[in-house]
Amino acid sequence: MIGGVGYFPEFLCGEQQRTLVAAIASVLQEAPFFTPVMPRSGKSFSVCMTNTGPLGWVSDRQGGYRYQACHPNTGRRWPPIPQSVLDVWSSVAEYSHPPEACLVNYYRPGARMGLHQDRDEEELAAPVVSISLGDTGLFRIAADRQGPSSVVKLRSGDVLVMAGPARLSYHGIDRILGGSSRLLTGPLFPDGGRINLTLRRVTRP
Numbered sequence: 001m002i003g004g005v006g007y008f009p010e011f012l013c014g015e016q017q018r019t020l021v022a023a024i025a026s027v028l029q030e031a032p033f034f035t036p037v038m039p040r041s042g043k044s045f046s047v048c049m050t051n052t053g054p055l056g057w058v059s060d061r062q063g064g065y066r067y068q069a070c071h072p073n074t075g076r077r078w079p080p081i082p083q084s085v086l087d088v089w090s091s092v093a094e095y096s097h098p099p100e101a102c103l104v105n106y107y108r109p110g111a112r113m114g115l116h117q118d119r120d121e122e123e124l125a126a127p128v129v130s131i132s133l134g135d136t137g138l139f140r141i142a143a144d145r146q147g148p149s150s151v152v153k154l155r156s157g158d159v160l161v162m163a164g165p166a167r168l169s170y171h172g173i174d175r176i177l178g179g180s181s182r183l184l185t186g187p188l189f190p191d192g193g194r195i196n197l198t199l200r201r202v203t204r205p
């Protein structure tokens with residue numbers, strides 16, 4: 001894999017994973033999932049999203065990719081980042097300031113995310129920390145768009161850090177292995193699927 005990627009398989013035990021899912025369930029009461037739309041093309045993402053933290057990542061046809069303090073549909077501020085999520089950042093980020101945004105991506109089986117860079121943040125010295133919950137995602141990562149890429153199976157409880165030379169790596173989710181985990185169930189997640197929490201520092205401290 002490319003330099004600057006920290007891969008921590010099975011970083012979270014089952015109980016920690018369930019704690020995170022419970023925290024997300026209560027976040028969803030205040031900040032329900034929305035479906036972002038790509039700038040210009042107006043095409044909807046197959047992933048739906050919400051955020052926690054002082055800033056949240058959104059995208060729509062007019063405004064494009066950006067961070068804002070409020071939910072695009074409810075107009076309310078995003079709920080705070082759960083402590084259980086902040087604890088993961090403190091353990092792996094090697095960065096002395098807290099994250100400002102925790103993007104919650106929900107992939108139903110069949111959803112994917114195209115190859116992209118995370119570069120809507122001012123502070124590129126901070127890492128991006130990603131937590132996987134539920135079904136396995138096939139995560140593709142490459143140093144540049146044309147060059148060789150590697151695929152990592154991100155399983156429930158895995159944590160991945162993109163820092164230093166990997167901070168602006170190209171990455172995406174090729175596919176979700178539906179039914180590979182039983183973590184996400186019940187009325188909120190009748191199709192199972194995968195949740196990814198992506199933690200980012202947005203502004204320069």
Ligand SMILES: O=C(O)CCC(=O)C(=O)O
Pocket residue numbers: 103105113118130137139154171172173196198
């Ligand atoms: O779902 C993932 O593992 C990656 C998510 C991602 O790259 C993003 O939200 O920018």
Ligand SMILES: [Fe+2]
Pocket residue numbers: 116117118171
């Ligand atoms: Fe990303």
